[in-house]
Amino acid sequence: MSDNPSLPRKAKGERPFFFDDPDVDKLLAMLMGLAGEVSVMRDRMDTIEHIAAERGLFNATDIESFEPNAEVMQQRADRRQEMLGEITRIVYSEIEGLEGRPEDKHESSYAEAMSLVEQDSK
Amino acid sequence: MDMTGLEQGAHGMLPEPTHDELARQQFARSFKEHIVAKIHPGVRVAYDKRVQPEITKTTGKAPVLRTDVEPFMTKDPHYQMWSSLLRTSQEIMWSAAQKPVERDLDGLIECSKKNTSAKGSLTLDPTLDFPRYLTAVDIHCQPGGYHTEVMSDDVAPGAVYDRAVFIYAMGQMGPDNSDIGRSIIEWLEEKRPGFEPAKILDMGCAVGHSTVPYTERWPQAEMQAIDVASPMVRYAHARAESMGKTIHYSQQNAEGTNFEDNSFDLIVSHILLHETSQKAIKNIIAECHRLLKPGGIMVHAETPPYAGMDAFDAFMLDWDTINNNEPFWRRSHELDLKKLATDSGFDPEKEFEEMASSAFQVAKAKRSNKFQGGDFGGGGFWFLYGAEK
Numbered sequence: 001m002s003d004n005p006s007l008p009r010k011a012k013g014e015r016p017f018f019f020d021d022p023d024v025d026k027l028l029a030m031l032m033g034l035a036g037e038v039s040v041m042r043d044r045m046d047t048i049e050h051i052a053a054e055r056g057l058f059n060a061t062d063i064e065s066f067e068p069n070a071e072v073m074q075q076r077a078d079r080r081q082e083m084l085g086e087i088t089r090i091v092y093s094e095i096e097g098l099e100g101r102p103e104d105k106h107e108s109s110y111a112e113a114m115s116l117v118e119q120d121s122k
Numbered sequence: 123m124d125m126t127g128l129e130q131g132a133h134g135m136l137p138e139p140t141h142d143e144l145a146r147q148q149f150a151r152s153f154k155e156h157i158v159a160k161i162h163p164g165v166r167v168a169y170d171k172r173v174q175p176e177i178t179k180t181t182g183k184a185p186v187l188r189t190d191v192e193p194f195m196t197k198d199p200h201y202q203m204w205s206s207l208l209r210t211s212q213e214i215m216w217s218a219a220q221k222p223v224e225r226d227l228d229g230l231i232e233c234s235k236k237n238t239s240a241k242g243s244l245t246l247d248p249t250l251d252f253p254r255y256l257t258a259v260d261i262h263c264q265p266g267g268y269h270t271e272v273m274s275d276d277v278a279p280g281a282v283y284d285r286a287v288f289i290y291a292m293g294q295m296g297p298d299n300s301d302i303g304r305s306i307i308e309w310l311e312e313k314r315p316g317f318e319p320a321k322i323l324d325m326g327c328a329v330g331h332s333t334v335p336y337t338e339r340w341p342q343a344e345m346q347a348i349d350v351a352s353p354m355v356r357y358a359h360a361r362a363e364s365m366g367k368t369i370h371y372s373q374q375n376a377e378g379t380n381f382e383d384n385s386f387d388l389i390v391s392h393i394l395l396h397e398t399s400q401k402a403i404k405n406i407i408a409e410c411h412r413l414l415k416p417g418g419i420m421v422h423a424e425t426p427p428y429a430g431m432d433a434f435d436a437f438m439l440d441w442d443t444i445n446n447n448e449p450f451w452r453r454s455h456e457l458d459l460k461k462l463a464t465d466s467g468f469d470p471e472k473e474f475e476e477m478a479s480s481a482f483q484v485a486k487a488k489r490s491n492k493f494q495g496g497d498f499g500g501g502g503f504w505f506l507y508g509a510e511k
Contacts, residue, residue, distance in 0.1 A: 004227040008221050008266035008276055011446045013259030016209065018202040028203075028209045036149045036214060044143035 125293030125482075126155070129287070133298075134364025135357060137222040137230060137281050149363060150215040151289045155353045157211060158292070161204050168200040169434050188428065188437035208444055212263045219286040220265070223278050223407045230382035232426070234277045234360035240311050242345075244359040245372040253350060253375065255399040257449045270350035280357025295331075302392040302423045304481035305504050307339050310388075310421070319343050319387035320332045323413065325376040325406065326350075326394030330358035330369060336390070339368050346381070348374040377405035379413065389420040395507075396424060396454040403454065408466040414511040426477070426505040428455045459507050467490050470507040 017025045053059035076094065108116070130136065139147060173194050177185045183189050195201050223230060252269050260267040264286065268279050287299045295301035303324075310317055320343055324333040327347035337345040347369055349355050355371040362369045374380065377392070389410050395403055410420040428436040443452040463473040483502050 004224060005272040006226050007272060007282070008260075008270060009217075011213075011216070011218055011260035011263040011265045011269070013255075013263075016205075016445050018196075018205040018209070025206045025210075028206050029213065032153065032207070032210050032214060036146060036153075036218075039149040040142050040145040043148070044142060047141060115404070 124186055124262040128297060130293075130299075131297035133361055135230070135277070135281065135361040136284060137226065137231060137236060139222040140225075143221045143225075145219070146221065147208065147218040147289060150211065150218040151292055153207075153211050153214060154289065154291050157204070157207055161207060164200050165204050165438070166434065168198050172432075173198050173201075184186065185433045188431075188433055188440055189427055191433050191437040205441070205445060208441075209263075212446060214265055215286055215289050216282070219282045219289065220278075221279045222285075224284050227273060227276075227278055230277055230281055231273060231275050234356055235275070237360070237363045240363060241366065241368040242359060242362055243370045243372075244355060246355065247373045248352075250350065253326070253377075253399075253402065255402060256350065256397070256451065259449060261397055261447055262442075263447045268354055269348075271353055273400075275356065276353045277357040277360065279351065279353040280329045280361075284331070284357070284361070287329075288329065289317070294305075294480075294482060298334065299331035300335045301480055301482045303335035303390070305478050306390055306392075306421050306506065307335055308481050309476070309478035309506060310419075314419070317388075319418075320434055321386045322346065322388045322390070323348070323381070323386045325389065325391040325410075326397070327358055327371065330362050330371070331372040332390075333358070333369055333390035334367050336363065336388075337369055341368075343387075345369045346386075348376060348379060350375050376409060377402050378409060381413055383412055384415045387415055387418045389413060390420070391422045393424060395422050396448060396451045399450055400453060403457070403497065404462065404465065407462050407468075411466045411468060411511060416511055419508060419510045421506050421508040423478075423504045423506055425455070427457070427459070427475075428499050463509045468511065472510040474506070474508055476506050478506050479503050 019025055049058075049060060049063070156190060169191070173191070175191060176195050180194075181190070212290070219247050244304060248404055256268060264283065266272075266279060268283075270279060272278060284299070287295070291299065291301075319340055322336050322340065322343050322345050324330075324336065324345075324347040327333045327349050333345065333347045337343070337385070345368065347355075347358065349358070352373050355373050359369070359371045359384070362371070377393070377399075391406075398406060407420075414420060416441065425439060428439065431439070439455070442448040459475055460470055460494070462475050480502050
């Protein structure tokens with residue numbers, strides 16, 4: 001990290017939002033930021049492959065002809081499912097909440113939970 | 123015009139990015155190219171298929187002006203998506219251009235001070251008032267605008283701008299971002315064969331990317347270039363020196379300079395006028411009249427006025443006004459340009475408004491030939507406004 005002062009991060013001026021819900025614009029900006037990071041990582045991987053090929057370590061053909069065995073395939077499939085689960089957690093956690101847990105005897109909203117704990121008699 | 127293979131020309135002041143900084147800048151460029159090629163065309167389709175019929179049905183008549191289009195188009199989901207992506211692409215672009223500059227700013231400043239042979243010159247004016255029309259918002263979303271200095275003798279705004287312009291134009295202004303200057307020169311060669319200006323002024327030169335072509339074409343001419351922002355002219359001077367070009371840079375406001383009356387053969391500006399103000403533009407044109415020798419010519423390159431444009435095209439060209447921190451864009455595109463010139467003393471017969479082909483235009487068929495928000499170098503031509511004295 002340099003000792004130089006930082007340059008300004010945000011341009012002065014009210015930032016326009018285009019969707020009815022500005023949070024959609026914000027999410028889109030975050031998404032494209034993430035796309036940028038993926039792109040940078042991919043370019044770096046590409047550089048690594050080129051250098052490895054130049055030095056006779058391995059090349060793109062080696063990558064193409066690599067045959068993962070059944071164990072590796074299963075590990076990759078498991079890892080993908082875990083990754084997808086991390087990304088989509090918000091989607092099914094809402095359903096988990098609706099279904100409830102078998103050991104729960106009482107339905108309660110958050111407001112009800114607060115009311116419960118705030119009452120002197122309980 | 124797809125210039126995917128073209129990279130920016132290196133010069134002594136252009137910051138060298140690390141591997142990942144470059145990858146980030148290339149992503150910014152690819153993102154913009156993707157928007158132009160894949161997302162932007164859909165906006166016209168959405169207009170033709172959804173919005174125009176709706177306007178006609180709701181108002182009882184077909185849209186004629188951009189103001190007829192605006193209230194409906196801004197609600198169209200594809201327009202919203204395109205706009206949001208475009209604004210985000212601006213923010214990503216500026217951030218990517220900043221990184222190498224921020225990392226090595228002291229090195230860059232040191233570099234700007236090393237002139238092994240000062241062919242040109244740099245004259246700063248710390249007393250110059252920075253105009254409010256450039257500080258009300260940070261123009262075209264560059265964080266800090268043209269003027270913000272974070273260290274003494276700062277050149278950061280120039281270094282960031284130099285790289286960002288290349289990304290913004292997606293290479294379509296050439297490796298040195300020189301297309302606008304080159305296009306004016308080619309137009310002058312066609313309209314005034316044999317023209318040999320002895321003294322040339324570039325108003326609002328920024329980093330000198332449009333200035334350099336003039337000194338290349340007319341090396342015997344005295345080349346003067348001005349800008350209000352000190353970090354821009356500092357960078358511009360160092361950039362020109364590193365390229366071996368003789369240009370005299372000074373920190374001045376084009377509304378009122380210290381040059382003599384009747385002293386220039388040629389005065390030019392390149393996408394300057396939309397970054398001024400109602401009052402300033404009048405002063406600038408009047409100053410041009412004062413500075414030009416009799417028979418001299420001023421040529422100001424811009425994007426074309428809205429008058430006569432298809433309602434949708436005008437609406438799209440107007441995008442920058444609200445969405446890209448260009449507050450004077452709209453008004454500048456709706457000015458009575460002839461009156462602006464004649465009010466400053468120019469003969470109405472000698473005023474002109476013409477379209478000049480882009481010097482870097484290659485495959486005409488591949489270009490949209492429309493100026494559109496975000497495809498700045500994409501029009502294939504520049505609008506030239508000027509007059510002879």
